[in-house]
Amino acid sequence: MLLLNDVKRILTDMFRTELARKKADALAVFDENSQADFFERVPQDILKTVSDKAAIFFGYEPRVFSSLDLMTDYAYAAFLHGRKLTFLTSGSTGTPKRCIHTLAMIEEEAYGVAPDFKGVKRVVSLVPSNHMYGFTFTVTLPHALNVPALVLPALPTQPWSDILQEGDLIAGFPLFWNYWVRLENPFPKGVHAMSSTAPCKKEIIDALYSLGASQFTEIYGASETGAIARRHHSTDAFELFPFWDVSLTDDQPQIKRKSQNSWLTLPDEVETTQGRFLIPIKRSDACVQVAGINVFPKRVEEVLAAHPAVKACRVRLMRPEEGERLKAFIVLNEGYTQEHLGIIRTYLAQRLTVHELPRTFTFGSELPVSAMGKDADW
Incomplete structure (x- = not known):
């Protein structure tokens, strides 16, 4: 065989x-x-x-x-x-x-x-x-x-x-x-x-x-x-x-x-x-699939949240009309701006696989939530 x-x-x-x-x-x-x-x-x-x-x-x-x-x-x-x-x-x-x-x-x-x-x-x-x-x-x-x-x-x-x-x-x-x-x-x-x-x-x-x-x-x-x-x-x-x-x-x-x-x-x-x-x-295991590969968004969140520029973040799979990769929402710590995105991308590329890397990044003053306080899409 x-x-x-x-x-x-x-x-x-x-x-x-x-x-x-x-x-x-x-x-x-x-x-x-x-x-x-x-x-x-x-x-x-x-x-x-x-x-x-x-x-x-x-x-x-x-x-x-x-x-x-x-x-x-x-x-x-x-x-x-x-x-x-x-x-x-x-x-x-x-x-x-x-x-x-x-x-x-x-x-x-x-x-x-x-x-x-x-x-x-x-x-x-x-x-x-x-x-x-x-x-x-x-x-x-x-x-x-x-x-x-x-x-x-x-x-x-x-x-x-x-x-x-x-x-x-x-x-x-x-x-x-x-x-x-x-x-x-x-x-x-x-x-x-x-x-x-x-x-x-x-x-x-x-x-x-x-x-x-x-x-x-x-x-x-x-x-x-x-x-x-x-x-x-x-x-x-x-x-x-x-x-x-x-x-x-x-x-x-x-x-x-x-x-x-x-x-x-x-x-x-x-x-x-x-x-x-x-x-x-x-x-059942909280993973999503990116180009056929199982990826855990929570794990990507943990790596992203460990960067000193990041105060809070969320990572999730894109909606079908957005694409087929991950996306990230970031609340920055004081003293950091969106111009630091290049540094954040380099940091992630050194720690994540190509399938784990978020394709797009959105910045805001607080994480998106629904009217009931639950995590919401953006």
């Missing part, structure tokens, strides 16, 4: 993820024409971070390797010995949670989702394989279907009419599909589209069908659980995959894998219909 080349791809995606997070020059690092070894081109802080995360993911004590090939061999041997992988909650801005998936769970999920994709001849991956969605649907699903996987950068402007072929399944994410729709890219005949990591808007799903998608599948899941449910149309509820049982005895339904005994709480508050169908209402 997991081959040596899969492990190398996962490790490479870990490096790409960290390079993007630190805004480093990924092109220079992955320059195949360079005479220097790959590890010699990776910044040392990123090499240390990836080494630590890889040790957690594959289940071995952290250690230093002299090359990517040696790291791949060691990680693969650790997986074969431990027969499990440990995913970290994707993009979480507190302490990342460790989510263990045994080989039995990995196989159960891969073969459990496979019947939904009969007729797929190739998986086209636009997502990192070191996160749960990318791992399940672009690493293990191709093995379950016995089809190849084509890994491409998530660039909507590529010559898709030349790349895609009948029977392709494109594993994308909402922000990518938003740009696909803006560019009005047509789908060749018989091409399936898939999305996860964040809710896909109704108008985007409908537009993908209008542009010729043979089928659209939206995956609902989490790092803790893996894939939970799927739907194919914007008006559909999500249907649980067949390897899940559901309990409706509590206020909020619980689920458990049919192969296990423990019941799990869903990551969202949901409405249920017809037993195995659910509609997510809102996140």
Whole structure:
């Protein structure tokens, strides 16, 4: 279910993820024409971070390797010995949670989702394989279907009419599909589209069908659980995959894998219909999603509030008409003015990921509240 080349791809995606997070020059690092070894081109802080995360993911004590090939061999041997992988909650801005998936769970999920994709001849991956969605649907699903996987950068402007072929399944994410729709890219005949990591808007799903998608599948899941449910149309509820049982005895339904005994709480508050169908209402863990990455506004508030210029602040997700990033409202301490925004931005950029950084800043003499004294939007 997991081959040596899969492990190398996962490790490479870990490096790409960290390079993007630190805004480093990924092109220079992955320059195949360079005479220097790959590890010699990776910044040392990123090499240390990836080494630590890889040790957690594959289940071995952290250690230093002299090359990517040696790291791949060691990680693969650790997986074969431990027969499990440990995913970290994707993009979480507190302490990342460790989510263990045994080989039995990995196989159960891969073969459990496979019947939904009969007729797929190739998986086209636009997502990192070191996160749960990318791992399940672009690493293990191709093995379950016995089809190849084509890994491409998530660039909507590529010559898709030349790349895609009948029977392709494109594993994308909402922000990518938003740009696909803006560019009005047509789908060749018989091409399936898939999305996860964040809710896909109704108008985007409908537009993908209008542009010729043979089928659209939206995956609902989490790092803790893996894939939970799927739907194919914007008006559909999500249907649980067949390897899940559901309990409706509590206020909020619980689920458990049919192969296990423990019941799990869903990551969202949901409405249920017809037993195995659910509609997510809102996140249960106070996080929002920015470009498919989970972000905790309260954590961003804490970092912003620690700056000496800030007396009080609020951070929240923009309204749909404003954009798809975070925004901040700041009450300044005496002696500071809006001209200090550049200093505040620099301070935040040194402490937050690119997805956590507020895109817009509003200043006022007091925080916005409603007539009842509750926090209000601005």
